[in-house]
Amino acid sequence: MRTRAVVLRGISNERPYGETRPAGVEELELGAPREGEVLVRVAAASLCHSDLSVVNGDRVRPLPMALGHEAVGVVEETGRGVGRVSPGDHVALVFVPSCGFCHDCAAGRPALCAAAAAANGSGGLLHGPSLLTDSAGRTVHHQLGVSAFSEYAVVAQESVVPIPADVPFAVASMFGCAVLTGAGAVINTAGLRPGESAVVYGLGGVGLSAVLGARAAGAYPVIAVDPVPEKRALALRLGATHAYAPEDAATAVADLTGGGAGSAVEAVGSPRVMADCLAAVARGGKVVSVGLPAPGRVLEVPAQAFAGEGKSLLGSYMGDAVPRRDIPRFLDLWRAGLFPVEEMHTGTLPLTGINHAMEELASGRAIRQVLDTSGLLGV
Structure with a gap:
C-alpha cells in the first residue's frame, strides 16, 4: 500500500533548526504486515526532541529514515500469529518492542x-527488515520500529499497547514516550516516595512529565528548573511547588530542602546539567539522567560524590517502563486529573507542517506538538 510519510534524507546540524530543511513529506510503499506485525492507521504523532536529535545528527541513525516514534492510532490489519490486538482497537505505539525472552x-x-x-x-523491525521503499524502490529505514509521521505504519505487535477508545488521540499520543520516560524516571527509576523532595532540570515534554510523576508520587517540594519563564509557569500549573531559572537553582534547592534534594531528574541531555544535579542532591540522593547528550560528550564530576557521599547517578531509558503495565496506569492518572498532559500540547499541524514544527521545537517555544497524520484529528 502507499502512505505519505515524513522522510529524512540528510542531517541539518545548524543551531537552531536551519534553512536546509532536510525532512520532507514523500509517498512511500509500505509492505503488508508479516507474522507478528500490525498495520496501524496513525491518528496522532507527537514531536519529541529525540526526533530533532536525529535531524541534527546528535543521534546517528541510518538514512534515509521515515521519522516519528511517539504516536497513537487504530489497528487496521494484523499479520499471522497476532493475538494482542484486533482491527478497530486503539493503540499507543512504543519505541522499544521488547522481545520478552532476552x-x-x-x-x-x-x-x-x-x-x-x-x-x-x-532501521528495521523486530520481526524483519524495513517494509518501506521510496518511488525509486530504495529502502527507507524505520525510526525506532515505529515511523509514525505517516498515514500508516506497520509495527511489531510488541510495539502496540491497547488503550481505551474514549481517550482523545492528541492526549494519548504523549504517553508512548514523554510520559513513559519522564514519569517513569521518577516512579520506576528513582522510586520516589511520598514526602521526598525532588528537583527536575529541563522542562520539555519529558521534564514536565517528571514533574507530573513527582506530584503523583507525593513528593514535596517539587522544584522545576528551566531558563524559559513560560515553561517554569507551566511546571507550576502542573504541580511543581517552586520553579527557578538555572542561575538561581542551586541556592534555592539547598534552602528549600535543608541542604539537598532527595532526587534530581536531568532532562536536558547536558553533562554540565548532570553535574549540577549531582551537586543539588543531598548525601545519599539520586540523580536520574533521561536526557540524550550528543555522542562524545564527557561527564566530569567529583569522584567522592559516590562512595564518600553515597550519591547515585542512574541512567533511565524509556523511564525503565514496562509499557503494557505503565501506559494503562498512567492513563488512569490522567483520567483522575493527576496527569493533565493536555497542558503540554502546544499545537496541532498537518504532516506538511513538519519543518515548522521542528523550528518551534528547536527554538524552545514548543513543548509537545501533534501531527495530524491521517486526517483523524480534522486539521
Missing part, C-alpha cells in the same frame, strides 16, 4: 531489550 526482558527491564536495540539500530 536477559533484560526476563529481568523485568524491557526498555533495555537487546533484540529491540539491534532492530532499532538497523
Whole structure:
C-alpha cells in the first residue's frame, strides 16, 4: 500500500533548526504486515526532541529514515500469529518492542531489550527488515520500529499497547514516550516516595512529565528548573511547588530542602546539567539522567560524590517502563486529573507542517506538538 510519510534524507546540524530543511513529506510503499506485525492507521504523532536529535545528527541513525516514534492510532490489519490486538482497537505505539525472552526482558527491564536495540539500530523491525521503499524502490529505514509521521505504519505487535477508545488521540499520543520516560524516571527509576523532595532540570515534554510523576508520587517540594519563564509557569500549573531559572537553582534547592534534594531528574541531555544535579542532591540522593547528550560528550564530576557521599547517578531509558503495565496506569492518572498532559500540547499541524514544527521545537517555544497524520484529528 502507499502512505505519505515524513522522510529524512540528510542531517541539518545548524543551531537552531536551519534553512536546509532536510525532512520532507514523500509517498512511500509500505509492505503488508508479516507474522507478528500490525498495520496501524496513525491518528496522532507527537514531536519529541529525540526526533530533532536525529535531524541534527546528535543521534546517528541510518538514512534515509521515515521519522516519528511517539504516536497513537487504530489497528487496521494484523499479520499471522497476532493475538494482542484486533482491527478497530486503539493503540499507543512504543519505541522499544521488547522481545520478552532476552536477559533484560526476563529481568523485568524491557526498555533495555537487546533484540529491540539491534532492530532499532538497523532501521528495521523486530520481526524483519524495513517494509518501506521510496518511488525509486530504495529502502527507507524505520525510526525506532515505529515511523509514525505517516498515514500508516506497520509495527511489531510488541510495539502496540491497547488503550481505551474514549481517550482523545492528541492526549494519548504523549504517553508512548514523554510520559513513559519522564514519569517513569521518577516512579520506576528513582522510586520516589511520598514526602521526598525532588528537583527536575529541563522542562520539555519529558521534564514536565517528571514533574507530573513527582506530584503523583507525593513528593514535596517539587522544584522545576528551566531558563524559559513560560515553561517554569507551566511546571507550576502542573504541580511543581517552586520553579527557578538555572542561575538561581542551586541556592534555592539547598534552602528549600535543608541542604539537598532527595532526587534530581536531568532532562536536558547536558553533562554540565548532570553535574549540577549531582551537586543539588543531598548525601545519599539520586540523580536520574533521561536526557540524550550528543555522542562524545564527557561527564566530569567529583569522584567522592559516590562512595564518600553515597550519591547515585542512574541512567533511565524509556523511564525503565514496562509499557503494557505503565501506559494503562498512567492513563488512569490522567483520567483522575493527576496527569493533565493536555497542558503540554502546544499545537496541532498537518504532516506538511513538519519543518515548522521542528523550528518551534528547536527554538524552545514548543513543548509537545501533534501531527495530524491521517486526517483523524480534522486539521
